[in-house]
Amino acid sequence: MAKIDEVAKAAGVSISTVSYALSGKRPISADTRARIDAAVRELDYRPNAGARMLAGSRTSIFALTEPFRPDTHAPTHMSFVLAASIAARRNDYDILLLTEEEASSGMRRVASSGLVDGVLVLDVAPDDERVALARRIAIPTVFIGVPDDHAGLTCVDLDFERAATLAVRRLADAQHRVVGLVGQPAIAYENSNFPPRVRRGFDAAARELGLDAHFRSTGSNRPDAATTRRGIAEMIDAGVTGFLVHASEEATAAVLAEVTARGLSIPADVSLISVASSFDASALAIAVDDIPLVPQRSCDLAVDLALRALEDDPPKPRVHLIEPQYHSRGSVGPVRPTSGERTD
Template sequence: MANITEVAAAAGVSISTVSYALSGKRSVSPDTRRRIEEAVRKLDYVPNAGARMLAGRRTQIFALTEPLRKDTHAPTHMAFVLAASVAARRHDYDVLLLTEEEAQKGMRRVATNRLVDAILVLDVAPDDARVALARQISCPSVFIGVPLDSEGLICVDLDFEAATARAVDLLADAGHTTIGLVGQAQAAYEKSNFPPRVRSAFLRRAEERGMASFHGTSGGARASRSAARRTAAELTGRGATALVLHTAEEAHGSVLAELAERGLRVPEDVSIVSVGSSFDTSHLPRPLDSFPLDPQASCDAAVDLALAAIDGHPDAAVHLIEPSYHPHGSIAAPAERAV
């Protein structure tokens, strides 16, 4: 059976526009409505009637569950909170921020008391306790991130695997045969889903391209600078002529500082590409090519999906955002092959 994402793609509109057209909550142009209706008929799309009945009562509020822990990287997380708030306001919604470390308590409270129309779930862990709760409550939930068990959930995330594979391809195509990954803190590989996805995609793609590959971490929040420097020194010392960075902004700066201290230039001596950065890599001391994690794109998509679920068109699926490449001249052929 077709889902609302397929209808939106066939009609050439956003998910929320399809939802508005089918629910009658907002007006759409006659031409847009015609395209949507044709797509619905062609794809035989059937909305969920039970969810549509629940859509009659609105609070115009989204809950945003974002547990704040000691190891939370505040700049990244606040970028998503801001992006979610901006996306919500575009649709006349406000955001109720839930920050309890035991996040399911607040989530259950707002769902039980019907304080919100939908719940946006941030900082998703592989074995996130909010997954089971989302399956139990009637309030629609959209995960900005993908837990290991995503069955029956609505999730949206950057396609980290595709972004990482494309980064490795750029380095392979430039002629690099030995590359390194400066990854996140070791704890991130246990508490988050996306760092392991990046690491696995890096190793898999490097092997497919016949490249030697090494990886290391950048330490915890307080030690990221020194750990990133040590990892960069270790990887280049093992022969890596190119690095993929999947770290916080501070660690990016530390890698650049370590290379400069060792007399290694970017990209003449070491090529670098950043994957999954939520900050602008063009503002670093040396601008870096990147496949960024755009908080606004993720949150715009999540709000679209939440509105669709409220209006009775929920799609239990993982919606991956196509990565975009931002070149800044930090990739070149290895020094020995440069002309």
Template sequence: MSGRAVTITEVARHAGVAVSTVSYVLSGKRAISADTRRRVLDSVRTLGYHPNAGARALASRRANVIALVLPLRAGMHVPVLMQFATSVVTAARQYDHDVLLLTADEGPDGIRRAAASALVDGLVLMDVELHDTRVPLLRDLAEPSVLIGFPADTSGLTCVDLDFARAGALCVEHLAQHGHREVALLGAPAVVYERGTGFARRTWEGFTEAAAAHGLTGVALPCEETFEQVAAVVGELLDTRPDLTALVVHNEAAVNHVLGALRQHGRRVPQDIAVVAICPDDIAERSSPALTSVLIPAEEVGRQAVRLLMDKLEGRTVPEGTLLQPRLTVRDSTAASGR
């Protein structure tokens, strides 16, 4: 490597054409004869030319970079966040864009800075709360943005997420079909609900409503993440609700503790009690027994977010809300349950 980088001027000289011709070959924005194209591409290859990103951004007013705004707050399950992040990067690359990582600790200023300096063409925000302080900012930003998660008021925005209400309901329906009459939801830590995190609340509501609709007794509880606290909640539940035969767990970090607590209390899964989780597949598969679960389709959500953002960048109009339908995978933690 070393030395100065190859410029488009050198490529043009090497191929014996004008600079603009090289540019058109590379962008495909004007017709170019097959012969010229071949010669230019040859020169590009032999010289090892890479267009200068800054110059390109300056001249075209497009940086070909999008921002990914990560939160990092208590109670968020990090591996899922990471899945979102990597799928956003991968999807962005498919549209020939790169991804700039912005964290929450710079606050709204960071977003404004990146947008105003034309560092990025658009934004993807993760883990949006019901009353997110970043939302007003997005509304009057010139750059388009897409939210992963739904704030309370989605007007003027573009949001994508799994349909968590449906996910909660799906778990209940599955259990109802298997004859369970009394079920419990173990959710996120209390702080997550208090903060107004949409997906946690919506699961809760979906669970509660579906239980009512199917005539089940359903109780929903927040759930902390240390073994001791989980064991306490589980113990309490088992003691006070003798007819309880199924648990829905919507808390990645607590899933294994729940199973451990049940083991400790001498309950077998699924013979004594059924368990359904809402979590990534790898967690469900790695538990013992393997858990029937509704997976968080992080990869799909990330891809959709990028697709929507690209549509907006092209000037196409996109729907305000996009809800991905959950699917339930039956594994060993409910299968044998024939009561």
């Protein structure tokens, strides 16, 4: 198989000139490009998809970088992988999945090889190491998530803060004055971008409305039913009557189990809203109001933005937040009057 130095020798140019011609990173004269093109064809030089770039075509492949860490909740993240694949195929694109725990290595490799037209970034951390790399590589990058440092990046995600605010306001409208957030495992507030955004929205809305707010996580590294039930019990004992649950389906089921075990009913005694759920909250043992996280909405928009970034006049990078949608299923009701309170 021919090597790049053989192409350079046949075309009478330097190796770097061949590299620039294949990558399109620098302008090359028509005569020089024609000689390199002829040498590539004659030697059948095809080290990677860059050879196709010489003819001005695309690879029709997007890389999807999804570093599966030990604390990754696989069902949720795989739903995003599937949604991204469906969105890509709808646009005649394939997905190359990069799952290294070292998040940047695969992304750097495919960007330098010319194998893909763009990169979709999943499982975004607050201080994600892929941010700096996205600013250096020549191909479009779209983050499905919002890192803390997102200046100059294209990002798409559910508006998690607004979702939490919407849920708190719904509880306040039902006269709940003591509210609680059942959150993700503790490690998620260090490794993921969205749990802190839900908590910020919850805390800010509670302060604005003058509510007494409580928070409990559902474990240390992974959702744990015993930890979840202990947390919900502590909050009920502290007087919480309205709950936001930002947790996995298993943890949400544990919340319902503890409420039932204490002889309480929903919504007569306590109210529940599932925030940013990626599962069907209507299929739980008790149907729960929810503000869903819909992977297809995020991934459809991300793929569309990646395609638009390949156009001659691409849109400017910015954060695109998806409007949260509230689904009412009867799990929120007015606070039950305590003994001695008027009910008329």
